[in-house]
Amino acid sequence: LLVEKGNHRHFMAKEIHEQPEVIGHTLARYVDFAAETTRLPADLPFDWRDLKRVVISACGTAYLSGLVAKYWFERFARLPVDIDIASEFRYREMPLDADGLSIVISQSGETADTLAALRYCKAQGQTVAAIVNVPESTIARESDVIFPTLAGPEIGVASTKAFTCQLTVLAALAIAAGRARGTLSAEDERALVHGLSEVPRLAAEALRLEPQIEGLAKILAKAPDALYLGRGTSYPLALEGALKLKEISYIHAEGYAAGELKHGPIALIDETMPVIVIAPYDRIFEKTVSNMQEVAARGGRIILFTDARGADEAGEAAEVTIVLPDMPAAVTPIVYAIPIQLLAYHTAVFIGTDVDQPRNLAKSVTVE
Ligand code: G6P
Numbered sequence: 001l002l003v004e005k006g007n008h009r010h011f012m013a014k015e016i017h018e019q020p021e022v023i024g025h026t027l028a029r030y031v032d033f034a035a036e037t038t039r040l041p042a043d044l045p046f047d048w049r050d051l052k053r054v055v056i057s058a059c060g061t062a063y064l065s066g067l068v069a070k071y072w073f074e075r076f077a078r079l080p081v082d083i084d085i086a087s088e089f090r091y092r093e094m095p096l097d098a099d100g101l102s103i104v105i106s107q108s109g110e111t112a113d114t115l116a117a118l119r120y121c122k123a124q125g126q127t128v129a130a131i132v133n134v135p136e137s138t139i140a141r142e143s144d145v146i147f148p149t150l151a152g153p154e155i156g157v158a159s160t161k162a163f164t165c166q167l168t169v170l171a172a173l174a175i176a177a178g179r180a181r182g183t184l185s186a187e188d189e190r191a192l193v194h195g196l197s198e199v200p201r202l203a204a205e206a207l208r209l210e211p212q213i214e215g216l217a218k219i220l221a222k223a224p225d226a227l228y229l230g231r232g233t234s235y236p237l238a239l240e241g242a243l244k245l246k247e248i249s250y251i252h253a254e255g256y257a258a259g260e261l262k263h264g265p266i267a268l269i270d271e272t273m274p275v276i277v278i279a280p281y282d283r284i285f286e287k288t289v290s291n292m293q294e295v296a297a298r299g300g301r302i303i304l305f306t307d308a309r310g311a312d313e314a315g316e317a318a319e320v321t322i323v324l325p326d327m328p329a330a331v332t333p334i335v336y337a338i339p340i341q342l343l344a345y346h347t348a349v350f351i352g353t354d355v356d357q358p359r360n361l362a363k364s365v366t367v368e
Contacts, residue, residue: 003153010355012156012248016341017207019161023334024200025150026165030172033197036190038176045144046101046127048077048180055096055126056083057117058105059365061159061243065131065166066105067236068333072171076178076192086113087368090120098125105170106130107154107162108364109137116368118142131169133162147173156356157363158247160341163240164203167334171196195328199335205325206338210346212322213339216303217346219320223274226251227265227300229258230278231288233333237278237340244344248358249351258291269300276303278340280324280332281310292317305339 008014032039054073056066063085070081084092086104090113096102102121106114109132118139121128130143133151140146149165175192178184184192220226226245230238239255246253256265258277269275275295279288292302296317304311304318311321322339348355 003155009349010156010345012158012160012345012355015154015156015161016338016345018152019164019338020200020203020207022151022161023164023168023203026168027172027196027199029148029150030169031193031196036193036197038172038179038189038193040173040176041145046129048079048177050099051079051101052097053080053082053100055094055100055102055121056081056105057086057089057102057114059086059111059113061163061240062105062107062111062114062166064236064240064243065163065170066103067239068167068233069170069174071233072174072330073177076174076184077181078183079177079181086111086117090116096121096124096126100126101129102126103129103131104139104143105132105166106137106139107133107149107151107159107166109134109139110364110366111139112366112368115139115142131166133165155363157358157361158244158344164334164337167337168196168199171330171334191328192330195331198327199331202325202327202331202335203338206335207342209322209324209339210342213342214346216320216322216343217350219301219303220245220251220274220343220347221249221350223251223272225268225272226253226274226276227268228253228255228276228278229261229288229291230255231258231284232282234278234280234336237333237336238276240337241276241278241340241344244341245347247361248344248348248355249353250358251347258288261291261294266294266298269295269298271299271301273300274303275300276305276343277318278305278336279310279314280327280329280336281307281313282329285310285313289314289317305336
């Protein structure tokens with residue numbers, strides 16, 4: 001299979017820029033745009049109404065998409081989610097009820113730990129659903145049902161478009177679950193699906209922030225460490241932002257739930273520490289503003305990703321604010337992933353690392 005970079009300097013850049021299109025393809029598979037409803041196969045091997053919980057396991061970036069989905073399944077479908085990193089899950093011998101649902105998430109469908117987690121779940125009598133980007137992969141073959149992401153081949157070692165497509169599928173599943181379980185009304189479903197249908201356009205708008213983000217890369221490239229903060233579904237995104245940055249730029253970065261700042265990472269804050277805050281305006285935005293004030297008071301340099309309302313409310317706390325378009329809360333993790341990817345990408349390009357093939361990392365980790 002020959003995949004070309006086109007006029008992009010790296011596969012990662014190409015894959016970041018493909019997101020409006022591949023998210024659109026993925027969405028078209030799981031929602032009916034005209035009716036504004038989700039559309040899953042009628043013959044699913046499980047019934048959302050019978051589930052007491054969902055167990056999710058995955059590795060790396062795929063794990064972080066699952067962590068976002070935990071918030072969605074719990075909010076939309078009142079369905080508790082137990083999520084773990086596959087390498088932990090496979091050995092912790094979690095008791096599972098027979099007939100429960102386990103979801104594994106994997107771009108390659110070949111990750112050894114995720115495959116072992118899948119086999120453990122099957123041995124415990126669980127129905128296993130896989131969200132995979134490679135439909136002929138081992139994980140796809142061994143699962144009871146697959147929900148493919150239609151991201152197309154991903155070549156850059158650091159996952160980008162597979163992540164946002166995983167989120168797209170998971171959002172549709174959580175909405176479908178909510179509808180089936182009666183926790184979302186038909187009207188709620190329409191509003192949520194309408195929001196999802198706007199994502200390709202919002203993603204394209206987010207890509208237009210690239211020149212601004214490229215400017216920030218110069219600041220970040222000089223930093224020995226960086227801290228990413230977020231709350232709610234922006235918390236997994238903070239983890240993903242830190243993961244992306246360390247994978248490709250080799251800058252040490254940590255992601256934290258903003259509320260945990262005071263329990264440790266605040267000790268690290270000084271003028272050399274960029275703090276990247278991911279905070280679309282929402283019902284807990286004020287809490288994040290107080291975290292930003294705590295950082296600013298200690299000389300920390302804040303880069304804030306928010307929307308117009310958030311920029312207004314945050315006032316002077318941030319040194320730089322990147323303003324994204326307004327969007328429904330449910331879709332922010334998908335859209336905000338893009339500037340976060342661009343920030344890591346441009347920082348790595350500025351430093352001059354091998355962006356598509358970072359040292360010591362592999363695209364597909366088929367050994368334990
Ligand atoms: C490797 C890749 C990551 C990826 C992880 C899980 O570490 O470098 O980008 O997130 O594996 O891979 P999977 O194919 O299971 O999604």
